[in-house]
Amino acid sequence: MQGKSAARKAAQPTSLEIAHLAGVSQPTVSRALRGSPMVSTATRERIRAIAEQLQYSVDRNASSLRTRQTRTLALLIFEDPTPDDSLINPFFHSMLGSITRACAERRYDLLVSFQPRTPAEHSDREYGRRADGIILLGYGDYHLYRPRLDALIDSGVHFVRWGQVQEGQPGHAVCCDNFQGARDATAHLLDCGRRRLAFIGHASSRYPEFFERYRGYAAALAQRGLTVDSALQADAISTEEAGHAAALALLERQVPFDGLLAASDLIALGAMRALREHAVAVPEQLSVAGFDDIAAASLASPALTTVMQDTRLAGEILVDTLLRLVRGEAATDRVLPARLVVRASSAPVARRS
């Protein structure tokens, strides 16, 4: 019988044991370790020393049960609809890293889950119980997850969403300045001497982030007195394959263009593959810029000009905003700056012609 639970963990010390050793009661130990002023400095230090020596650590379950706080945040990442089952949007990797770090610094645990895009309000509630709050990460068709947000509001679960900040959306959101970033990138392409700029990515309010980027693209064109040509826009979700397909579609239209702004780096990389297949030289014949600055952007050849989102800052803002909500404090939506990173894919047209 004893064999089954063989390698049972060594019993961890409890606050009661420490109490016995210190010659005080268990509540005093609890208070001392939490730094309560009700305990004299002398006993507090004595208790601390014993706890240290025994490598005591508070039982999170018991503590959570009593305080109703889990000191855990949940991160729900919406899966991208990619055929490759392990391929998550690389941009989210970066976010995952920074969120993890931000949580650790604030002594919170992080529960991570990849979520199917299908509505699953029930599972959201579950996570709401296990964590003090939820961070939602994902972009794509807004209509798909809107019901989930409403359900979260209803169940009173605290949450923050990474995604376009806009009026009338449920809950709180943090995003980077998609409009500004895209405008800067577009202006840069124009500065490179390009005049006919294509845009690949959805340009509909169903995809708020992409739509903002599209608006930034249009604004930059307008600022130079250029008009948007709908023949130079093609829809694509944020995958390499979609970018590839959309670029092919553009090429088939036979409408000439000399610059390309992709709504994400994955799209840009897919588009560059299509261009290569059609022997369009980047950046000699055509300048390309993306968005996100995923790792592959700087590794690509030519290295991809893109708009960098400060994921480190984003992670911290997300976590801090959520913790404010958890503490019942006021929180606001946040728009973070986006920064243009110029690389080889957008080299200016040679001036000496």
Next chain:
Amino acid sequence: MQGKSAARKAAQPTSLEIAHLAGVSQPTVSRALRGSPMVSTATRERIRAIAEQLQYSVDRNASSLRTRQTRTLALLIFEDPTPDDSLINPFFHSMLGSITRACAERRYDLLVSFQPRTPAEHSDREYGRRADGIILLGYGDYHLYRPRLDALIDSGVHFVRWGQVQEGQPGHAVCCDNFQGARDATAHLLDCGRRRLAFIGHASSRYPEFFERYRGYAAALAQRGLTVDSALQADAISTEEAGHAAALALLERQVPFDGLLAASDLIALGAMRALREHAVAVPEQLSVAGFDDIAAASLASPALTTVMQDTRLAGEILVDTLLRLVRGEAATDRVLPARLVVRASSAPVARRS
């Protein structure tokens, strides 16, 4: 006063409330929902219906406190010593995804943490308390984390490690067949008509995975009657920068080579950048192969020939092995197959010369 805890979550129903509604005692509810045969079918169904209707879910904290099981696994990812703070080894992203999925399928939660490489046995114990078991992910200098493994053994925490399976290592490990993979890749480079093959990556037992790959490389050469030339080996950890630097070092030695096996894709990509800078054409003048098959490998140009590790399978095996240990069952180390993926970077030398 009430303002602070304003958006308090709606109080969740408890087993006691269900008991009242069903006209039974709380223990009966607990038994019924856990499927105990001690409860008659009639009452069980009645209780189930009420629980369903109230959207009841067991309080994980209370349950864990009672049963001493958290139904949670912890994933500790050793940070790579990269200057870029959000750049985690891309291969691990893939593993993270598959581990997350494997946990979800088995109804386990996953606690994710990125760990500094500095010894932190104390934090390991912490995670051991919060989770039923720990998955360790990381490669690099084995000497650095060996003490952590020993400490884990001492504290009786269940854990599985992703890393080279070898004799005399503490705990259980799962890895892919690094030797076979590297041998296949090397044989492929030879099949491409290359004869002087370089190897970039540590070739020391301090780095067990890389060492296995090096051994595979050497074995493939030996099989064709070729000898290993130490002038064609350069050390590198698994970063793009290290690969770049190592390739430059190789080039400076002025020892000619026409093929290159990198111990990881990141190294290979860095090396390809160095080659490009030195106007060495890949694959025309030199064939390159990597290891891991990270996302960037297929996006690179030329697309990188590499050895794919089946991360989906790996995640499942890791989780299953760990769960066996948790249940007190016997578990064994596992070596998973590795599969060569041929892409453009290794194109064979033209036959018609």
Next chain:
DNA sequence: TCGTGCAATGAATACGTATGTGGCGGGATT
């Protein structure tokens, strides 16, 4: 008819922590 045993349930309790409340003693206040 009465005991025997099993099936089904309730009562009691423990898991480890956090906190409201009561009590004890000593210094300050009058």
Next chain:
DNA sequence: AATCCCGCCACATACGTATTCATTGCACGA
């Protein structure tokens, strides 16, 4: 010098669940 107050601590209890043990009722066999 008696009172009051406050610092410091112990006692009791609750969080929600899972399990051990006692209890009830009922069918069955002798």
